[in-house]
Each structure stands twice: as structure tokens, then as C-alpha cells.
Amino acid sequence: MLAQPFTLAHVGYMLNGVLWTLALSALAFVFGGIAGFGVMLLRISRFRAVRIASLVVVQIVQGIPLLVILFAVYFGLGIFGFQVAPIIAAGVAMMIYSAAFLAEIWRGCVEAVPRTQFEAAECLALTRWEALRKVILPQAFRLAIPPTVGFMVQVVKSTSLASVVGFVELTRAAQIINNSTFQSFLVFGIAGAFYFAICWPLSAWSRTLERKLHVGRH
Amino acid sequence: MSAVIELKDVHKSFGQVEVLKGVSLAVERGEAIAVIGRSGSGKSTALRCVNRLETIQSGEINVCGHPVHDPKLDVRKLRLDVGIVFQSYNLFPHLTVEENIMLAPVTVKKLRKAEARALAAQALARVGLAEKAQSYPEQLSGGQQQRVAIARSLAMQPQVMLFDEVTSALDPELTGEVLRVMEDLAKGGMTMLVVTHEMGFARKVADRIVYMHQGRVWEVGDGSMLANPQTPELRAFMAHDL
Known part of the structure; x- marks a missing residue:
């Protein structure tokens, strides 16, 4: 078989992959964020049992490679007769992974707000939930932005793993092109450049936020 | 008259x-009661027990x-009646002075914003900071922040105020x-329990002074008690304090 020449059409195909990488990242981030917020609330629960149970779950997820989670969702659910589309499997796996990490990042931010703020709010007869919503979370939010944006970079790069279940995102698109052109260095070099073009601005933004929020902080 | 605050043989470890x-x-x-005593005498702990920040x-x-x-x-009901002001002010740094004061009336008492704002203005006027409504806590001096903290408590119209x-x-x-500001409050008839190191304030403003020592109420009296200690411990405490 002869190698095809690398053309602009291939770059277009990869750009299509970039869109799917962004879509999967957004999916992971939005649903992982929602689930992570819920898990964070469990992690700071008043009840010890809830705190410990959620900690165990978070530790387990953090201790398993994303790829294994991905296989478990994609093939594991298949065994039970659920045929899941690659994007769903990748989305769910990324969501579980992001939720576990975001929950811990955000828990740290909530706990970085001085305890006395909670005390002051509760002494004004606010409930725990009201105190959390009106006093603690707005302050934790500012602390959380830089590490959260930093984690988004991880998420974008991790979506490349979805290529192994046949989801055609950027890495998979590059693989497919490479299979016919055999121009590995060029193809994966371009893929790398695309990843960098997405991630570098995020990192830079995260650094800027860190500086800005640090100066303005009480 | 019946007691609004009553502690009976309270033990706390x-x-x-x-x-x-x-x-x-x-x-x-x-x-208005001033509670004095060395650090570690239990005076702050006693105060914190009164509004259940500590359990006994x-x-x-x-x-x-x-x-x-x-x-x-029901701790919330208790705290509707009891205001507390802390050593470290504990204002909410992300809210303006006015929002700090409005938060609890709006959230807890379900007051409308306009009503709460009027209440905040009134409380701020009482502590002499009417013009600082739109400032953020970090823009104020320590003394101003503490007066805002007092106004924030007052806006909930508590029956009792605790000062730590x-x-x-x-x-x-x-x-x-x-x-x-605290003297004005006392003159206005507010029931106050004040843990303090300010002997001048205790002497001048407090109706009674409570001297605590090693976890016990050691001596109780009016302003003259400081000049005329009955126990060697209070005498020693006063000698150190001056």
C-alpha cells in the first residue's frame, strides 16, 4: 500500500477532531463540575460518616487511572447489555474523573475561608446552608478560580485517552491520518500544536487570575 | 426582675x-456586666457558652x-435573641458595610431589601458610621470595623449583647x-455581658464587675471593687494590670 500525501484536507479533519476534543472537555467540565460540587458538599458535611464515605469514594477514583475508568464504563456497561456510544462512555468517565478532583480542589478552597466567618454567620442566626451560600462560597469562589482553570488544562489533555474507545477527537483523528500518510512526526506534531494552542492560553489565564486575585484579597 | 442570662454551676472541659x-x-x-480576669481564667469560654458556641x-x-x-x-432561635461581637470583628470581606448588616435581616428575618437598608442605616448611625455604608471592610480602620460589627449585631435587634x-x-x-459606642448601648438599656481587659470601661460603665479566676467566679462587685479587692487574687491581678 502506498502512503497518501499529507494534504490540507487532513488538517481540516484534525480541526474537526479539535472540536470534539473541546466538546468532550466541556462535557467533562460541566457535568464533572456539577457532580464535583455535590461531592464537595458531602466532603464538608456535618456528619462524620458522610465525610468519610465521600472521602473513600474520592480516593478510589483518584487512585485509578482515567484509562481504566474509561474501559470500565465502555466495556463494563457493555457486559450488562448497555451498548454505550464512545462519546457517552468518554463523557461519563471524564465526568467521574473530574468530579473527584474538582471536589477536592473546591473543598480545600472552602476550608481555606477562616472558620470564624462561619461562626459569625451562624451567630447571626443563619443556617449552615445559608452561611455556606452567602458567606463561605462567595469567598471560596475567588480562591477556587486559579486552580480550577489549571485543572481544565488537565481535562483537555486527558480527553486524548478517549481515542482508545474509538471516539474521534484530536488524537484519534491524528492516528487515523497517520495510518494512511505515515508522516508520524508531522501529524502528531500538528496535533501537539493544537493541544498547546488550547492549553497554553488557559494556563496563562490561570496565572493571571492567580496574581490578580491574590493582590485584591482581604 | 428576673434574670435574662442565668448560669448555674456550669462545668466545661x-x-x-x-x-x-x-x-x-x-x-x-x-x-451591663464586665467580666475580667487573666487569660485562661475561662471568661471568654463562659461567654461563648452563653450563645452555644461551646457546649457544656x-x-x-x-x-x-x-x-x-x-x-x-433550637440554636437559631437562641441566636435571634443574642448578639455577639468578636475580638477579630469577623466582618464578611466580600460584602460592603451595608450588605454585611443587611445579610441577616434579609436572609433570616425575610425583610425586604429596602427595609433592611433602612435598618442598616439606622444601625450605622448609632455607631457613628453612616457615611461608610458603601465601603468594604478592608477600607476601614480596626476601630471602624469593630463598630460595623456592633451595628451588624444590633440590626438583628437582639435582647442581649455579648462582647468578647x-x-x-x-x-x-x-x-x-x-x-x-458600647457605653451608649449600656446607657440605652441594652443587656450586655462584656469580657474585657479595659479596667476603665469596667469601672465606669459596668453595673457589676465579675472577676474570674481559674474557671470560677472569684469576686463580684461594683466599680469600687477594683480599688478595694477582697481577695488576694484580684489584688494581684489589679497590681499586674496597672
């Missing part, structure tokens, strides 16, 4: 350390009809403005 060893104290409506091991505490010692107490060493973190030139 942190782990192995017993910090309150049978404290009894009654505060009548409208009274034995004894009874009744505040405005709430059985504070009861584990089933509220001037201890302030520069000497800033303590005066805070003490004057």
Missing part, C-alpha cells in the same frame, strides 16, 4: 482540661427563656471609639 469549674452568674435585664458538660444556662444546656435547643474582648486587637487610640 476541653479534653482533660477543665476550664469552667462551676460558674454561676445571673444578669438582669438592662444590666454539666450545669444549666438559661438565656432569654432558652435552655442553652439542652442538647435539643472586642478592643483587644485594636491600637490604643482606636479603643476609645468602640468603648464609647
